[in-house]
Amino acid sequence: MTIDFDKGGGLIPAIAQDANTGAVLMLAWMNREAYEETVRTRRAVYFSRSRNRLWRKGEESGNVQEVREIYIDGDADTILLRVHQVGGAACHEGYQSCFFRSIEGPGGAFKITEPQLETPEQIYGRKK
């Protein structure tokens, strides 16, 4: 059983879940290189489709994801990471989860369902 990177043209979806709370934090993408670095370093590494390069989560914000467990689904084309989210906020908009808005009814109105832990300015103004 090997991971099927071909189905998605070299990229597969990777879900990050908080290992303590079970909250789904975000979905990002991995190519083989990102996956292998994640397994090796036990820190989440994704492939940024917009920047077209490896994205070591937290490289700018410091909000790295320490990988506790790695799961693969039945047809080996999706990854699930169970992580410790350093800093609390996985989302670059300062929320714990990127899924901080729920869809209310067929009209598609959104409602923000989480407190904002930090502002983007606080996250990216931080110097390491």
Add this chain to the structure above:
Amino acid sequence: MTIDFDKGGGLIPAIAQDANTGAVLMLAWMNREAYEETVRTRRAVYFSRSRNRLWRKGEESGNVQEVREIYIDGDADTILLRVHQVGGAACHEGYQSCFFRSIEGPGGAFKITEPQLETPEQIYGRKK
């Protein structure tokens, strides 16, 4: 804010999470039609890439997903469904979650981490 179906060529990833336990059950894909039917009917409808058609989850097995909440991520290109999984097993191989194998170490060996609730024969032998 509208959902961005264009980024993935008409399909966006949709994560199903058990609303009670927090377990990540599966990842599948939605086109606009699948999404709109999901919102309208409150049952998970995906788009099957292999069958190239709408896939009303549970249409053969009876293991439908009753949708409790729908979330959208920051850039509106991934859906998170919080569901009640009828029948207990989301995975067509009879596990609660499709993520029933963990990856152990850099060699990439897998370990099955969940009990199998049913066999595929039991799931698909069931007639409604």
